[in-house]
Amino acid sequence: MNNNKNIFSWLIKASLMLFIITFFTFTWSLDVEASVNKINLNYTIMPYDYAMSRLKNITGNWYDSKGNLVLTINNGYINGCKVMAYLSAGDAGGYRIKEENGYRDIGLVIDHNNYKKFLYLDERIVLRPTKYPQYVESINGMYLGMSMDDLLEKYGEPDRKEKKGKAFPSEWWIYNGAFSVFFVGDMASTIVLPYGSTFTFDKCGLSARDMEKSFRKHYKESANYGAVKIDEGEYIEFKKGTVELTVYN
Template sequence: MKCRVKLFVCMCFSILCLFFTLSVEAYQTSLDSVIYVSQKIAGDWYDANGNKVLSISNGYINGCRIVDGTDFAGGYPGLGVFIIQEAQGRKAIHLEWLGFDEHKTLIMNKKDQLTSKFPKEHYESVHGVYLGMTRQQVIDLLGIPNSIDKIYGREILKYTDLGFQIRTEYNMVTEITLTGNGARLDKSGLGIDSSMVDYYNFYQFNKMPSELSKDKYQLPFSIGHGEFIFFGGNEVSLTIYNT
């Protein structure tokens, strides 16, 4: 009996080892896959001063061939490391891509914010703060926040007196949340006390939000221009994310 148990345990262990090996091999990134991913972010990318920093096309970055890649995660948004062959040797570039349309953005090497459109534009705002704005621009406009929370590399700038808070990632505004009656979306004038009918009529959502679920999370509704609005927890958020 003991022999049978030992044999069963050994078989299970062998199967697990085989499964782990196959799983690791499945996550190996082929060059074709790396080049395929690069097509998601193909085009010219500019810094805040309008200088072209990256040009991505047909398996090349800045004229240098993509030869490898690793650590890819997500689809869109997503991130990964591209390795290119320069004259002096290989170079790794960490890229994270997010946003749509006017807010399509690349974060290079976890610090440099690049845009596919220059000058960068926005549609909606709150107290003059808009998506894509830099952290420093927010502070220059509104002053020091009442408090700042740091969560997994992100910052939440809380302007409690003004009734809203701002989420930044890599020093870029990616979400603005109305938390009090004192804050309004600048273009529409709507706030947390406005009805779903008012939101639907002004922004022309492709679907009517539920008034009965106003205080519960509802998937983001597109307002065009690469910007989205979602409702939840008696708050209204303006964001570059569609999920």
């Protein structure tokens, strides 16, 4: 009889423990979903080891367009908070960190199209790994990584602006007949000149009036097609009616 009571008592305790584990797991999942839904409805919570492997690609200091330090990522911590997991959401994603008052989910996406590593924070802010923009070539004082404020100071308001993309803010600034600049967040990622523009590339001295082969010769580009590589993450593209200085290849 006593054995039956002990078994019955053990079953009740086991059931209660299972309920508690299920409840907290479900509650934690809801908390994650509330945060990650802003990134993507389809996400997967990845384990700690996977999160650490992802962090290796973005270790270091990250600055906004004004040179302010925003993130420090090192040894499994983001701004001094321990990383607990990676939240995978297709092309997007983020990390769960442990703060003093609990857990917090932040969106962090690296732009793999260029070695300069633009980092997108919470789908609102673009960060770079250097306090000031690093570039080789520029066009009439305009350079890749230039901020909107810097362009406004130099050339004033554009004739029109065209917003692009829904997941992350990006925008074309168009100066009619002269040039246009594509911003990702608050940093210039492409500068476009129409053929015939009098604007010149500051380092090589060439302009959109020069032949494509002149650019290839100056930058010692042996291929007669595709983008001309200036440096890692800096390219000159030749498209129908335009010449572009861009981070994309």
